[in-house]
Amino acid sequence: MSERNRRMKSVILSLKKSGEDNRLVKAVSAENGIFTAMLYGGAKSRLKSLVQPFYTGILYIYADEARHSTKITDFDVQSCHLSFRTSLLKSWAASLACExxxxxKCAGDPEKAFLLLCAFLDGIDSVEGNEIHLGILRFLWRYLALLGLQPETRTCAVCGTQLLTHEQNAAYIENQNGFVCADCIAFSTEKGNSTPFASDLDSLTYLTAINELSPGQVRSLLIPAESVYNMKRLLYNLIEKSCGIQLETLKSGIGIL
Incomplete structure (x- = not known):
């Protein structure tokens, strides 16, 4: 295979119409991170049916350095996540992760971002109901760690009190960039004029477990609906702050996600 031809395991992130019949494809791989390639062909093109959002497989591309262009020549699909076609929630969840x-830009670590994205897509493809929502929360929490912006869950950001040994609820305070105990909430919000995000003991325990237990052990944990809601409010806020922009998927699909 010449230097102009390459193959890499990739996830298709998005498609955009280019001209009458072509598509501009954004994909991500562990080796190259995010890249763009042109998909040529009409509606009946075999490749058009293969190159679809969220599909994973070996992507074959040809790079023409003289013309500064890259085109897709083939795609060996390994996983097409068929359940996304019948579940609006799964489709929006996948869109959120890809966005x-x-x-x-892969949080500066294409290899880890690619592995995390693949695991998430495969994970939500195999579950239903509330497990999809929990899968989204686990992905967001792990991605915050990849960004280096995951807050500490075990100790109060103000006084250092152990949070997981107290029955009183804690809260995430933005100006403290962390969770604070019940005794420090009033002081922290008054000083920095910051709105607290309620974080009950079950929420903190679950977030800690994501970091410290195996994926199988985390999936077996039972979480109250109120705790899921608390984590959802917090993590959606944190990920948008981390991206530095309002996410279109959350803006359009908040009633679904």
Whole structure:
């Protein structure tokens, strides 16, 4: 294979119409991070049916350095996540994850971002109901860690009190960039005029477990609906702050996600 031809395991992130029949494809791979390639062909093109958002597989591309162009020559699909076609929630969840990867440019670590995205897409493809929502939260929390912006969950950001040994609720305070205990909430919000995000013990325990337990052990944990809601409010806020922009997927699909 010449230097102009390359192959890499990739996830298709998005498609954009270019001209009458062509598509501009954004994809991500562990080796190259996010890249753009042109997909040529009419509606009946075999490749048009293969190159679809969220599909994973070996992408074959040809780079023409003289013309500064890259085109897709083939795609060996390994996973097309068929359940996304019948589940609006799964489709929006996948869109959210892909948008985050695009907006953050793989958080500066294409290999880890690619592995995290693939695991998420495969994970939500295999579950239903509330497990999809929990899968989204786990992805967001792990991605915040990849960005280096995941707050500490075990100790109060103000006084250092152990949070997981107290029955009183804590809260995430933006100006402290962390969770604070019940005794420090009033002081922290008054000093920095910051709105607290309620974080009950179950929420903090679950977020800690994501970091410290195996994926299988985390998936077996039972979480109250109120705790899921608390984590959702917080993590959606944190990921948008981390991206530095309002995410279109959250803006359009908040009633679904």
């Amino acid at each position: 985050i990867v695009l907006k953050t």
